[in-house]
Amino acid sequence: MTTPVATREHAEGPARAEVPGCEPPENPVTKFLRTDRLPHIWCAGCGIGTSVNCFARAVDACKIPLDRISVVSGIGCTGRVAGYLRLDSFHTTHGRAIPFATGLKLANPELKVVVYSGDGDLTAIGGNHLIHAGRRNVDLTVICVNNFTYGMTGGQVAPTTPLQAVATTTPYGNLEEPFNLCHLADSAGAVYVARWTTYHVRQLQKSITKALQKKGFSFVEVLSPCPTLYGRRNRVGDGLAMERMFKERCVVKNGAATHDTAFDALAPGQIPVGDFVDRDRPAFLQRYNQTMRAQLGDDFMPYGEPEIDARAEADLFAGPEG
Amino acid sequence: MQADRIGVLTGVHFIDGDFAAAEGAIAAGCRFAAGYPITPSTEVVERLASRFPFVGGLFIQMEDEIASSIAIQGAVWAGAKAITVSSGPGISLMAEHIGYAAMTETPCVFVNVQRGGPSTGLPTLPGQADVMQARWGSHGDYGIIALCPNSPQEAFDLAVTAFNLAERYRTPVMLLLDECIGHMLEKVVIPPADEIEVVPRKLTEKKPGEYLPYLPGENMVPEMVKAGMGHRFHITGLTHDERGYPVMTAAAQEKLVRRLVDKIRLASRDVALYEGRWLDDAEVVVVSYGITSRVVHRAVEVAREHGAKVGQLRLKTIWPFPEHLIDQVLGGRVRSIVVPELNLGQLVLEVERVVRGRAKVVPIGHAGGTVHEVGVIVEAILEAGK
């Protein structure tokens, strides 16, 4: 396993000149960070830190109390996000952030639960959970940092790796066509789907804000450079070169049908970005409560309401054995 | 603390072990369950799915056992008592998350209604071949508690106990039924709520900033917390320090993993539940658990009618293995220990390890699919007593 070189730059922003008697204003993102855990493990030029910056600002914009938000990550470079955020945070197992988050959310509906993980974690090993959470419309926000490869294990092919790209496990080029993640999330039933890159920091922050405010399953794909293990190997260049590539090739197509948003990161051509899907559908718990209320009437006790009342005295269950 | 009466179906019932385990979970305060259908365990979650909406609980059928076994842990960190249920192949899929629960010290209950294996094996028929899997099923070193009921009544009782031990030791607990107990109907008496002891989740009372999620407390067990309390804690399956932060060193590994193992090892005497019969004059002792113990019950009666001085030690707690009970048994006149199980020799390895040659140990393996014939065990007892 390769541990990328640590750097402080992304998390703390550029150094400020110290002016005597004039304290620099606190970086608005600092309160979100476990500064005692820095430096982080991400490489110079990696986009994950940038996405975290956007996320923190989006949470600020939503004014969600920080004690009420939980972040759940899987395994991988992006899987380390949970560990750097000064929130209730869960670094789970590989691919299983979404089902963990499902349990967390359903067992305390008052929490705002965010899944923050990478493309390999969420769409390969965790792909089944992704589509089922979308289908169920569990009230979760999923932020998927897509850097086209497995970074932490050293640059293997992922379900998002472009055709013909070189990875350590496809030394002669990738044979498999990649997923269009936004189309996948849309098809599964997500109520909000957006794609941006780490170049589009303002738009990304806005979309994460919308995703956090949306009731139901929201999915934000963040295209991000992995200079160390993807860019270098595929002659895309360093982090800066990849950001430049995003700038030049991305075309904003808000509201585009997601089946028209596929792209090939290695070949020339447009990369569609934007807010693609924004619709309403009852979230899992909403439908659960409605259905149970309709079926069981006053006998229904919603989750988290264990008050002892008159119902306790009645025969609560007239099942087959009485 | 007593059980919340809203969840307790006080009265006399004629139900199977699967239903009884579900009722035990509800009585223990479990209000979240996730599962995936698999014979012969499905009735447990079917029961929960029908009962939970009446008692403020929630069941969700997940897309697979992997998802189920981690969803319950999410629920636990939101403050719920939670359970997942499966059988052989499904438990194999859950294995990684049993380790995650051990590593993160997430109190939860895994039910395994054992069927014949390996692989798809005998879905509708019994086995007891997941005994070692219960102990060692996940990778790495950890301790775990596993309980083996031998009746629907005990499936109820030990489901309550499983939740209580999970809370007391902040550990996953396995409740190991077998197809026979799971599908057998018998009288189950559910006592009034105030006669059922329930251990509540002990959440920290420390202020944010003072609480450390992995600072060992009483019995080496750290205090528990839940999301939303303001502690902004971190949980990881990586080797971690008392703050819960990852630390990739041999020293941190030694400190953490040794505590995880010792925590359960030292609890061995406190959690060892068992039943003994005719042990006082016994020269032969039959050690058994689960459905096999009911066949042994008959076999011991028959062998005693034949004049054999035979006793029975029935283990309700199989993990941590109750070494002291085997030592106690050996204190008497025991020359042989007979160990029938519906596998080809699993828990007998533990018996042999503890006996260390002080008595003859006779395994009676059976590949599963049904129970032992009484005569086979009787014969082994008579032979061992010669």
Place this chain on the structure above:
Amino acid sequence: MSDATTSEIRIAGFGGQGVILAGMILGKGATIFENRHATLVQSFGPEARGGSCSAQVVLSNQPIAYPYVARPQVLVAMSQEAFERFAPDLAPRGVLVYEEELVKVHDLRPDLRSFGIPATRIAEELRRRMVLNIVMVGFVAAVTGLVGIDAARKAVLDSVPKGTEHLNVTAFDKGCEYGRRLITGGPAGEGKA
């Protein structure tokens, strides 16, 4: 069995006949409504309908350690296959109870007694073929006395879906009545007691 208060019963037929429910009602009658003890071990094939299906029931005044039935005192056979397979296992002087239109009894050991009932036809006369198992339970209770009639009737009420109580109790009573007449040598049957 080691004591006279213990009875072992096998109920067998094919899936969909309600074999397990029939056993469950007997067990429930004994445990919940007579405060005795009962065990029921079920075995069935993987198919939900049509496969062979059997229940082993033990009833006793004392707790039951061993729940398996090798040589039952009573066999309730609801299919030909069940009869062929299990009748030879009946204990000496055991009782065979059978669905007489589905089971053709032959070569019965002379020490056995047998009682037949056209349970399916009776159920069909009630316009619900599915209650044949309840008819059978009433019949079994009447001819064997394994479980008291009152306890068995209460167990029926306690086991059937809401809204079907009247139908099921009627089915039970029909089976019971048929059995009583058979025992007392009434016109209904040809009990070979």
